[in-house]
Structure formats: structure tokens, C-alpha cells
Amino acid sequence: MPAPLSSTSPTTDHHKVLIVGAGAAGIATAASLRARDPSLDIALIDPAEVHYYQPGWTMVGAGVFNAPSTARAMAATLPRGVHWIKARVESFDPQGQKVVLESGRAVGYEQLVVCPGLKLDWDAIEGLGETLGRNGVTSNYRYDLAPYTWQLVQNLKKGRALFTQPPMPIKCAGAPQKALYLSCDHWLRSGLLGDVRASFFNAGNVLFGVPDYVPALMSYIDKYGIDLNYQHRLTAVDGPNQRATFVRTLPDGSSETRVETFDMLHVVPPQVAPDFIRQSPLADAAGWVDVDPHTLRHRSFGNIHALGDVANTSNAKTAAAARKQAPVVANNVLQALGRLNTLAHYDGYGSCPLTVERGKIVLAEFTYGGKLAPSFPRWLLDGRKPTHLAWLLKAQVLPPLYWQAMLKGREWLARPQPMVGAKP
Known part of the structure; x- marks a missing residue:
């Protein structure tokens, strides 16, 4: 070697x-x-x-x-x-x-x-670096954090699970959704879906960039009862208080800030x-x-x-x-x-x-x-x-x-x- x-x-x-x-x-x-x-x-x-x-x-x-x-x-x-x-x-x-x-x-x-x-730009999201790997904040984009994702999914019996996707380009554009669907599948099989409510916050305006695959994906969004949000970019995370801040782009080009509470947060960082x-x-x-x-x-x-x-x-x-x-x-x-x-x-x-x-x-x-x-x-x-x-x-x-x-x-x-x- x-x-x-x-x-x-x-x-x-x-x-x-x-x-x-x-x-x-x-x-x-x-x-x-x-x-x-x-x-x-x-x-x-x-x-x-x-x-x-x-x-x-x-x-x-x-x-x-x-x-x-x-x-x-x-x-x-x-x-x-x-x-x-x-x-x-x-x-x-x-x-x-x-x-x-x-x-x-x-x-x-x-x-x-x-x-x-x-480069995974973790520092582009305020407060994220200090809370990754604890307070319910995780990401499958890191080797050491992917096991924590599974730990959180197994332990969450009730509450809100948020999944994010940053602006393109990112590596493996489907990976943010993969974490979402597999987590929801576990909660569904465990009889917990409903007590656990999943939301997907996508900085883009489409679920997937190739339209031919969207109908199948939308069927799972519906199956899991996922709250789907477009044009929402994660900008800050308050881990101890379990609050995520998003900036939403409005149709007229302006923006507004939205704060969501969570019990689990799966983050995909911006990438450069x-x-x-x-x-x-x-x-x-x-x-x-x-x-x-x-x-x-x-x-x-x-x-x-x-x-x-x-x-x-x-x-x-x-x-x-x-x-x-x-x-x-x-x-x-x-x-x-x-x-x-x-x-x-x-x-x-x-x-x-x-x-x-x-x-x-x-x-x-x-x-x-x-x-x-x-x-x-x-x-x-x-x-x-x-x-x-x-x-x-x-x-x-x-x-x-x-x-x-x-x-x-x-x-x-x-x-x-x-x-x-x-x-x-």
C-alpha cells in the first residue's frame, strides 16, 4: 500500500x-x-x-x-x-x-x-457549530453525526422534527430528503407518526430538480403527512432552547423571518x-x-x-x-x-x-x-x-x-x- x-x-x-x-x-x-x-x-x-x-x-x-x-x-x-x-x-x-x-x-x-x-459551510448558520451533536441537532453530512441521527430518530416519541435543505449547489441533492423519508418511515412503522410531526424546509422552490421523479416523491410527502415549505433558508440555530430561524423569500422578492421550535433538527449546511x-x-x-x-x-x-x-x-x-x-x-x-x-x-x-x-x-x-x-x-x-x-x-x-x-x-x-x- x-x-x-x-x-x-x-x-x-x-x-x-x-x-x-x-x-x-x-x-x-x-x-x-x-x-x-x-x-x-x-x-x-x-x-x-x-x-x-x-x-x-x-x-x-x-x-x-x-x-x-x-x-x-x-x-x-x-x-x-x-x-x-x-x-x-x-x-x-x-x-x-x-x-x-x-x-x-x-x-x-x-x-x-x-x-x-x-466545503460544508457550517459557520454560515449562526449558532450551528456550538450545538451540532447535541440538543437534538444533527446531520448525516458528517461521519460522526450520522449515528446521532439514528439515535434521535429512535428516541423521539412525540414532538417536532425539522429537516432542512440549503440553496443549491450541494452534494447529493436528494440527501436532505432521504433523511426525512427514512426517519418518517421509522416513526410510521413504530406507530408514532402523528405524535411526531415532520416538517421539511427547502431553500429552493421545487422538491426535486428533475420533474419525472416528483410525483413519486410527493406521494411520500402525503403518506407521511410532511409539512412542506419552499423558499425557506435556515439562518440560525439556538440549540439549548431548540429554536430554528428561517428566512423566507416572498413572491415579491422581499423576505421575512420565521422561528420554529423543534425536538429534532436535521441540518444540511450551505456548501461552497x-x-x-x-x-x-x-x-x-x-x-x-x-x-x-x-x-x-x-x-x-x-x-x-x-x-x-x-x-x-x-x-x-x-x-x-x-x-x-x-x-x-x-x-x-x-x-x-x-x-x-x-x-x-x-x-x-x-x-x-x-x-x-x-x-x-x-x-x-x-x-x-x-x-x-x-x-x-x-x-x-x-x-x-x-x-x-x-x-x-x-x-x-x-x-x-x-x-x-x-x-x-x-x-x-x-x-x-x-x-x-x-x-x-
Whole structure:
């Protein structure tokens, strides 16, 4: 397994391919590159000791998975032959083809892949940081808090449960609803729904961005008697007094403040690009890495690619998207190095397995523009309807697919497609 290289080791001064970020996108890209060219000199920069299977945290929050099953040592996860630079990135010098680390040391590259994920901006909500993990305030967006979600759901016998969704973009746009539905399903099966009243406060104005899946989701909103509120953004939490403050956007564009009491509060924080990305020459006006949506190549720097949550593409920010993007980036990096002839094309594929109850999922799959992109024939699995087969896919197939295929460079249902008519 790869051992981290010293941040002062001369052997890490320059690499043919440098990858920033060892999340799902970074490791999958490194593995796809190695699968195509085992001789390629690749280094991956990331300070983390642990790699997490984040899509599993929704299931942890519902008592289906245990938290440790979603975590593995980073050293055991990285592809063999890939150098690991265990450090934080401070800045980018695209003209000099260098990445500067926090220590001040620079690492050069011929090709750069940027995929450090995004930043969960907990501090954007007043009072939230001081109360997370107690006073009934939780979030499945953190490894250490997802078990607390399940504890709260089990212990709540009567009262109000609030679930929030911030403005887009966020990672896994369906995750706020997944926590809502699975919690309500538990209360329904326990005969508590009614004594426990659930409310969903969505900063947006639609339940889900792809209309084809909304009817099935609305049927569960009705089934669970959920109080549904649009255009409500969580701005403050008073944990000791269990009060949540929302700003509601009115039809005329003005706003009003609304304060709600709670016994349980599941929070999804606002999400932005990491600070070192937003302050870099790689970022667009909104702070995300500015890439062509199909080649995933930077619009200004031809030897830089980006994928995963940090890219400014309009696809859903999910692990499923990264699984399709990684082979495209691997192909296009090798094309840029002159080792392949054809550019590959990313169509915007994303997937969101919406866990509407324990044992059933609405499997949303779509490409750019909300075009449906089912992986299976409709007679086998119609993603627009809740099915047990989709649940089995989420609970039993996707975790090993993640660890043993995606992170190993095995591209089942993810082989890159050539970009028709594209010129290098």
C-alpha cells in the first residue's frame, strides 16, 4: 500500500500527473489512469488519514449501515504505484505548472487534476457549530453525526422534527430528503407518526430538480403527512432552547423571518468550493473550478482538468457522477500527454437513489438538462417508481462496487465515450 512521502522529499518535486484530492473522484481517476498506463508517474495530494464512503451515511442515519463500514484507512485505499503526498494545498501557479503546499514547498506537474471536493459551510448558520451533536441537532453530512441521527430518530416519541435543505449547489441533492423519508418511515412503522410531526424546509422552490421523479416523491410527502415549505433558508440555530430561524423569500422578492421550535433538527449546511480553490486562478465567478462541461478540461489552462464536487458543471454532485467523470478525465489526460488519440465525452450523468422508505428507493438517473438516463430497462427497474430492487442496489451492490470497482479502475457501466467531432 502507498506510504505518504515526506513534504520535503526531493522525489516529489515533479510528477507527470498531479491529482489534488483523494476523495472518490481523485482515487477513481488515479486508478483509471493506472489501468490505462501502469508506467505513468502519478502523485496524489491529500492530508486525510481516512477515506469515507459518504453515500453510506444516509443509511447510517437510518440504522441500516454502521458508521465504521463507511471508513477505510487512506493508505489502504490508494492505488498501488501512486505516490501519496500527505499535505494541504495552499495555492496554484498554473503558468509555472506548480502547486504550492502549506509548507511553502512547490510540486511541479505536466498535467494537473483538481478534485478536492467542496466545503460544508457550517459557520454560515449562526449558532450551528456550538450545538451540532447535541440538543437534538444533527446531520448525516458528517461521519460522526450520522449515528446521532439514528439515535434521535429512535428516541423521539412525540414532538417536532425539522429537516432542512440549503440553496443549491450541494452534494447529493436528494440527501436532505432521504433523511426525512427514512426517519418518517421509522416513526410510521413504530406507530408514532402523528405524535411526531415532520416538517421539511427547502431553500429552493421545487422538491426535486428533475420533474419525472416528483410525483413519486410527493406521494411520500402525503403518506407521511410532511409539512412542506419552499423558499425557506435556515439562518440560525439556538440549540439549548431548540429554536430554528428561517428566512423566507416572498413572491415579491422581499423576505421575512420565521422561528420554529423543534425536538429534532436535521441540518444540511450551505456548501461552497474550498477556500484555496475560490481564491485561485482556476475558479469561476462563483468559486468553482471552471471547466468545459463535456471534456472536463479547464477553460483557460489546457493541462488542467477538474471533476467531482469542485467542478462548475451543472450535473448533480454525486459519487455516481464522479464514477462517470473519472474515466473521461483519465482518457483526456492521456490524450493531452499524447498517449491516446481521442478525447472522451462526459454527458452530465448523475444518480440519486432516493430512499423513500426502508426497503424501497426511487432511483433518479439523469444527464445534463434533466434528461432521464436509466441504467436498466424499465421492465426490470423503473426509476420513477419506488422499488425494492433499487433498494438492493443501494444497500448491497453499490458499496462493493465503490470499493472494489470504482476505486480500483474497473469501469463497469462507466466506460468513457468518444467525443464525436471533437478536436484535441
